[in-house]
Amino acid sequence: MKKLVSLCLLIPLFIGEAWAWGQTGHRVVGFVAQHHLKNSARKKVNQILNFNSLAEVSNWMDDIKSDTAYNHTHDWHWVTIPEGTMYEQTEKNPKGDIIMKLEEIVAALKAGNLPAATEQEYLKYMVHLVGDLHQPLHVGGKNDTGGNAVKVQWFGQPSNLHRVWDSDMIDGKNLSYTELAGFLGQPSKTQIKEWQSLSIRDWAYASQSRAPQVYNIPKDGRLGYRYSYENFDTVQICLLQAGVHLAGLLNEIYG
Numbered sequence: 447m448k449k450l451v452s453l454c455l456l457i458p459l460f461i462g463e464a465w466a467w468g469q470t471g472h473r474v475v476g477f478v479a480q481h482h483l484k485n486s487a488r489k490k491v492n493q494i495l496n497f498n499s500l501a502e503v504s505n506w507m508d509d510i511k512s513d514t515a516y517n518h519t520h521d522w523h524w525v526t527i528p529e530g531t532m533y534e535q536t537e538k539n540p541k542g543d544i545i546m547k548l549e550e551i552v553a554a555l556k557a558g559n560l561p562a563a564t565e566q567e568y569l570k571y572m573v574h575l576v577g578d579l580h581q582p583l584h585v586g587g588k589n590d591t592g593g594n595a596v597k598v599q600w601f602g603q604p605s606n607l608h609r610v611w612d613s614d615m616i617d618g619k620n621l622s623y624t625e626l627a628g629f630l631g632q633p634s635k636t637q638i639k640e641w642q643s644l645s646i647r648d649w650a651y652a653s654q655s656r657a658p659q660v661y662n663i664p665k666d667g668r669l670g671y672r673y674s675y676e677n678f679d680t681v682q683i684c685l686l687q688a689g690v691h692l693a694g695l696l697n698e699i700y701g
Contacts, residue, residue, distance in 0.1 A: 467581050468613030469505050471685060473623035475577040476500030478630065478689025482638070483696055490700040494566050500573055500692070501623060507574035522547045522571075523578050527654055529587045533647055544584060548575050548646050555699045573692060579649050580688035582656040582680075583608045593660070598667040605669075611660065615674050615681055630686040641687050642694030649691060656680065 467475070480500045483491065495503055507523075510516040518541065525543035527533055533545055551568050554560060560568065578584045583593040590596050593607035600614045619626065633641070644652070659680065663669060 467577050467685075468616055469508075470616050470621075470623045470626065471581075471612070471681075472504035472508075472574060472577045473501040474627045474630070474685045475580075475688040475692060476502070476504035476573055477623060477627045478686060479573070479692035479696065482690055482693035484701040487693075487697045487700040491569070491696060494562075494569055496566075503570045504573050504577065506570045518542075519571075522575065524584045524586065524592055525650065526586050527650065529654075529657070533650065544575055544579055545646055545650055548572065548579065551575070552646070552695060552699070572695065576692040576695065577685075577688050579646070580653060580684045580691070581611060582653045582660050582684070583611055585650045585653040587654060587657060588661075596661075596663075596667075598663065598669050601670045602668075607660070607663065610669060610673070611677075611681070615678055618674060619678075626682075626685075627689075630682050633686060633690060638690055638694075641690050642697075644691070649687075653684075656684075 476499065480488075491500070507519065511520065521539055521541040522544055525533070525536075525539075525545050527536055538546065551572050555565065555568055555572070586592040591608075593611070594609075596607035598605055598607055598610060600610055601618075605614055616626070621629070659677065662676075663673065
């Protein structure tokens with residue numbers, strides 16, 4: 447009975463970690479975005495979120511997974527685009543996917559006239575989903591549930607490839623989200639302009655293009671210092687771009 451209870455307590459933890467950037471990663475995205483907002487957009491976002499920061503609300507969409515009223519949002523965190531195909535050519539998930547829902551949410555926020563509670567909810571969705579879209583394994587092209595089925599060992603402990611990218615590499619640095627955000631550096635004005643010119647689908651294809659690097663793992667599945675050394679720079683650029691892209695959308699909607 448004790449083993450059963452322990453397993454029941456652990457299952458939600460593993461599921462939560464397998465679905466998105468870890469809490470630190472999402473907070474980094476929100477923190478970066480907050481520092482690239484125009485003044486008018488910052489004031490409007492503060493008003494909508496009751497002066498909670500983007501970092502504070504960034505994990506809300508993971509938190510609500512335990513609320514059955516939001517079961518319909520579970521498939522919104524990811525999309526499958528088989529290699530060699532475009533999103534337009536894929537068979538769409540009737541429950542929605544990350545590209546479909548982000549495009550719908552952005553269009554609704556731009557149109558305006560939403561009830562205050564709905565606008566706040568949509569904004570929280572957007573903050574989280576923009577972060578998810580930049581985690582390479584949320585745009586999957588293989589039949590492995592976004593790397594969750596790829597079992598590996600992370601420094602000798604059981605894990606999976608998705609979790610390695612969500613949280614293992616980030617948590618291994620033992621940094622707060624503000625420390626990690628500070629380590630990302632400051633993009634140039636040219637980079638910001640270039641990144642913010644990309645569409646949601648462009649971002650998805652960029653994540654998809656990282657698959658060869660992500661799946662470059664040893665046959666024994668033992669990951670550690672070398673894999674982190676070869677990939678943590680990519681984690682950092684993904685987080686930085688996600689924050690800049692999120693700010694660009696918010697400036698476009700509210701700036």
